[in-house]
Amino acid sequence: MGEFELIRNFFAAAPCAQGGEGVALGIGDDCALLDVPFGEQLAISTDTLVAGVHFADPCDPFLLGQRSLAVAASDLAAMGATPLAFTLALTLPTVDADWLEAYARGLNLMAQGCGLRLIGGDTTRGPLCLTLTVFGRVPNGQALTRSGAQPGDLLCVGGELGNGAGALPLVLNQLSAGPSIAEPLLAHYWSPQPQLALGQVLRGKATAALDISDGLLADCGHIAAASRVGLLIENDRLPISLALQEFLGDAGAQQAALSGGDDYVLAFTLPAVELPTLLADGWPIHVIGRVVEGRGVGLLDVDGQDITPTIRGYQHFGI
Amino acid sequence: MGEFELIRNFFAAAPCAQGGEGVALGIGDDCALLDVPFGEQLAISTDTLVAGVHFADPCDPFLLGQRSLAVAASDLAAMGATPLAFTLALTLPTVDADWLEAYARGLNLMAQGCGLRLIGGDTTRGPLCLTLTVFGRVPNGQALTRSGAQPGDLLCVGGELGNGAGALPLVLNQLSAGPSIAEPLLAHYWSPQPQLALGQVLRGKATAALDISDGLLADCGHIAAASRVGLLIENDRLPISLALQEFLGDAGAQQAALSGGDDYVLAFTLPAVELPTLLADGWPIHVIGRVVEGRGVGLLDVDGQDITPTIRGYQHFGI
Structure with missing residues (x-):
């Protein structure tokens, strides 16, 4: 043998x-x-x-x-x-x-x-x-594809963003951190929890979905392109972990959340009518923006101003 | 992009x-x-x-x-x-x-x-x-597994053996040959033809099947083990191409047919009653031996003498 x-x-x-x-x-x-x-x-x-x-x-x-x-x-x-x-x-x-x-x-x-x-x-x-x-x-016919987002839908994610990207310098031993920061980030990197139950509960409810592997902006670009719509993301609504914020600071954490990869959290579009029941049932859903007529992905600051240009240039973004 | x-x-x-x-x-x-x-x-x-x-x-x-x-x-x-x-x-x-x-x-x-x-x-x-x-x-239930061979069944292959192994020294530029030898061998190596139609026609007829990728003896060993039977191969019934015989000589061609890999020809066990119709329909089936009570794979010469020991020692063989 x-x-x-x-x-x-x-x-x-x-x-x-x-x-x-x-x-x-x-x-x-x-x-x-x-x-x-x-x-x-x-x-x-x-x-x-x-x-x-x-x-x-x-x-x-x-x-x-x-x-x-x-x-x-x-x-x-x-x-x-x-x-x-x-x-x-x-x-x-x-x-x-x-x-x-x-x-x-x-x-x-x-x-x-x-x-x-x-x-x-x-x-x-x-x-x-x-x-x-x-x-x-x-x-049959209930799979969550990327192509069904409709103007008026909410744009949601299933959990905190940026932890995978935040963990990378720890994984590569480029930076170090105390256990209260390092442990949750490294756990997210090495043992991401695929949101299988959330995906199944979103059948027949979400209009488009994917898992964030290339970074939020890049992956939202995929939904926008496949659905032939625009997506507007509200910068101040991004769910960011305390560990990530302490580790990278506000600006670094935001960049990790927007363009870092390896999140393996679901991003999906949802008719607003579906939201209350899902939240009441305890599903970890964060509304971060909305679907609009148009094309591509835009980022809005807390005052609703378009700050998209400052975060352009990441691979995939805007396709 | x-x-x-x-x-x-x-x-x-x-x-x-x-x-x-x-x-x-x-x-x-x-x-x-x-x-x-x-x-x-x-x-x-x-x-x-x-x-x-x-x-x-x-x-x-x-x-x-x-x-x-x-x-x-x-x-x-x-x-x-x-x-x-x-x-x-x-x-x-x-x-x-x-x-x-x-x-x-x-x-x-x-x-x-x-x-x-x-x-x-x-x-x-x-x-x-x-x-x-x-x-x-x-x-449902009609897939050809390795585990259904019964004593009394015929052992068959779907085409010539050893061409893939014979081509290898040509592929690696270790040997050369004229086009009448090199072309058919190299064609077999680079463009093997999966026997998809034969596999489908054998549904409900063959009792066990696999494709020969590790060599005839090794792969027959897999059928024998999975089916808990013995397989006897008659050495003089191995179908060997003229090109292979001219290239490697009788002994070399036989060794390639018995233990060379890369054939991608089906080997299967078949109740004898199924054979005439399949042959009449023109399927390329060569009977090379039979299924017996026992374990493992044996090789018989033209007189029915067991010559198995001389070809032992190949990886996988006899498992």
């Missing part, structure tokens, strides 16, 4: 790979088989993380295991999909049992938290690189 | 990405959406190809485009699945428009030949690496 086959067996033995609802056949054959209930569609998303590009190398493999699945699962949340399963394509320079054990432990913890089962993949030798493909199910 | 977004747009413009039967939503949102007809299951397989490991670097990107999808689609053939769609996770060291144009052209040609549509993926910077995930559909 080759060492890469040993690895496959190692992952196959993980609790999350034992099949279950929706998984008709898991690891070990030429294909896995999924059951998709009548009246539902299968949602699919693929994310690649490259060592030295998307994460520091070396890094803690347990944390990497959590993060690699979380960022992929966040796309299911953005679609309003119910999590089902995932595949893992793992390219490794060497076979290091300790590394693998820790990586699989982090992966499995996130998989259990998200309700995702490992159903297959590939294991190859080469520069460290991870490609995860996640699968979810969603009732 | 970033250069990697340009690439995404480039692939999104490919003919194979325009949606169609089964694809409810293609490239451009957080997830793609697939429709799976009532009464059918979704078959999923993932393959990674790493530069310098699974293909020479540099190599012709057009040929790589064809090959990268073909080897993944072959797993759908092995399952008896009807091809539906695929995702591409492309990690590139630099953005080279000529390379991308040629790669996409080869990929699209194979996609059209296979009936597969590109529905999403990811594009990242890093050492050249490709992960393709393919999707097919198969009627």
Whole structure:
């Protein structure tokens, strides 16, 4: 038995790979088989993380295991999909049992938290690189796309912004901070919590949605373009954590919230009539702006003045 | 717009990405959406190809485009699945428009030949690496797994063996050959033809199946283990191409057929009663042995003598 086959067996033995609802056949054959209930569609998303590009190398493999699945699962949340399963394509320079054990432990913890089962993949030798493909199910026609925002809708986000970008200098050891700042930021970076439940509750309510991975402005640009509308963001309504504000100051925190990536928080447009019930039910929804006729994304200050030009120039913005 | 977004747009413009039967939503949102007809299951397989490991670097990107999808689609053939769609996770060291144009052209040609549509993926910077995930559909309970072989069944393959392994020294420029030898071998290597139609016709007939990627002996070992049976292969019945025989001689060709990888030909077990009709219908089926009580894989010479020990020792064999 080759060492890469040993690895496959190692992952196959993980609790999350034992099949279950929706998984008709898991690891070990030429294909896995999924059951998709009548009246539902299968949602699919693929994310690649490259060592030295998307994460520091070396890094803690347990944390990497959590993060690699979380960022992929966040796309299911953005679609309003119910999590089902995932595949893992793992390219490794060497076979290091300790590394693998820790990586699989982090992966499995996130998989259990998200309700995702490992159903297959590939294991190859080469520069460290991870490609995860996640699968979810969603009732026909109820997926949350980016293209349905309507003028008059509210623009909302599902949680604090900028924490992922704020954590980056800590991850890269470029800056340091006390535990009251570092711990929540690093937790957000290494173990983002895909907003799967929020995504599902927004089905049939939100008119457009995505998860913020490239930064709020860039990603709102995607909704604006796909929906052929304009989005106005009110600068003073951005939810910013105390830790981020203490760490980067007001201006730095605001910049992280507007253009930092790695938030993995949902951004969505919502008819105002839907808001009261969602808030009453305790969903973490922050209104940060509104949908208007037009194109692109604008930023307003506390007096309603357009301050967009000062924050232009980020990649993706305004597409 | 970033250069990697340009690439995404480039692939999104490919003919194979325009949606169609089964694809409810293609490239451009957080997830793609697939429709799976009532009464059918979704078959999923993932393959990674790493530069310098699974293909020479540099190599012709057009040929790589064809090959990268073909080897993944072959797993759908092995399952008896009807091809539906695929995702591409492309990690590139630099953005080279000529390379991308040629790669996409080869990929699209194979996609059209296979009936597969590109529905999403990811594009990242890093050492050249490709992960393709393919999707097919198969009627509930009719997928061809590895685990149903029964003593008494015939052991069959869907075409000539060893051509992929025979081509390897030509691909790596370790050996040369005249065009009558080199062309068919290289064509098999760079543009393997996944046996998708054969896989589908074997539904409800074959008791076990896979595609030969690790070599005949190793892969028959997988069927034997999953089905808890023994497989006996008759050495003189291996279908070997004239080109391979002329290139490597009798012994070399036989070794390539038994233990060379990269065949992407189906191997399957079949109740004898099914054979005449399939042959009469013109399917390329070669009987190379039979299923017996027991465990593992044995090789018999023309006189029925067990010559297994002489070919032991290949990775995977005998698991």
